[in-house]
Amino acid sequence: MTSNTTLPIREIALAPSVRAIFSKRGTDDHSNPYAGFNICHYTGDDTQHIDECRQQLCTHLGINAEQLIIPRQTHSTNIAVIDSVPFDPDSLIDVDALVTNLKGVALVINTADCVPILLAEENAGVIAAAHSGWRGTFGNIAAKTVQKMVELGASPLRIKAYIGPSICWECFEVGNDVVLKFRQVFGYNRDILKFKHFKSHIDLQEACRQQLVKAGVVNNNITLSGICSHCNPKQYFTARTHGIKSGRTASLIIQE
Numbered sequence: 198m199t200s201n202t203t204l205p206i207r208e209i210a211l212a213p214s215v216r217a218i219f220s221k222r223g224t225d226d227h228s229n230p231y232a233g234f235n236i237c238h239y240t241g242d243d244t245q246h247i248d249e250c251r252q253q254l255c256t257h258l259g260i261n262a263e264q265l266i267i268p269r270q271t272h273s274t275n276i277a278v279i280d281s282v283p284f285d286p287d288s289l290i291d292v293d294a295l296v297t298n299l300k301g302v303a304l305v306i307n308t309a310d311c312v313p314i315l316l317a318e319e320n321a322g323v324i325a326a327a328h329s330g331w332r333g334t335f336g337n338i339a340a341k342t343v344q345k346m347v348e349l350g351a352s353p354l355r356i357k358a359y360i361g362p363s364i365c366w367e368c369f370e371v372g373n374d375v376v377l378k379f380r381q382v383f384g385y386n387r388d389i390l391k392f393k394h395f396k397s398h399i400d401l402q403e404a405c406r407q408q409l410v411k412a413g414v415v416n417n418n419i420t421l422s423g424i425c426s427h428c429n430p431k432q433y434f435t436a437r438t439h440g441i442k443s444g445r446t447a448s449l450i451i452q453e
């Protein structure tokens with residue numbers, strides 16, 4: 198299948214046999230919070246728009262719709278192991294991370310400020326995608342996903358990780374309730390819990406990086422996108438600007 202150059206996506210070189218991709222909105226029309234590329238089916242967008250975007254993506258990847266695995270995320274730490282396709286859609290409800298050793302299966306995470314994490318262990322042929330907002334980070338979904346990959350034969354030392362477009366610490370002001378929760382997990386870690394203009398802020402991307410390292414992933418094998426969704430609302434969906442009822446950035450990983 199030839200690639201569709203009009204598709205607003207960016208591919209990341211994680212491993213030779215792995216494609217890691219995140220989407221951009223890809224539109225000059227910002228008249229509504231769904232304008233642009235959106236494949237997320239549970240945040241209020243029109244079904245026809247979602248289906249068109251999914252078809253474009255499947256064509257680009259050379260897969261059919263059944264091979265595009267999109268969970269109904271709920272800020273849980275539940276992980277689904279995709280062991281056959283088609284996969285039971287009911288088993289994708291209340292799921293915030295996906296792991297598989299199947300080839301030709303695209304694992305998708307949808308975000309609009311939360312952190313998407315893509316993981317690949319090429320030797321073992323195990324890939325994963327996780328959604329880590331502040332709740333998922335509090336629950337350490339990053340490490341739980343690594344553990345699930347290990348159960349399928351992956352070695353943490355060989356895992357390559359990508360932390361995708363998400364809210365930066367300067368944009369992510371939080372209330373005391375979240376600060377207290379994060380202190381339970383991270384103590385007074387000043388790389389994660391920060392201050393700006395006397396307000397509390399959290400660096401979610403850094404928190405995820407540290408959780409991956411603690412789970413055994415080598416720091417040099419972790420790439421941060423360095424992109425803030427909230428700083429770039431025309432290029433990326435951001436719930437803090439567009440509202441919860443808006444499109445989502447799709448982050449996905451697939452192995453050949």
Ligand SMILES: [Zn+2]
Nearest residue numbers: 365368425428
């Ligand atoms: Zn920002």
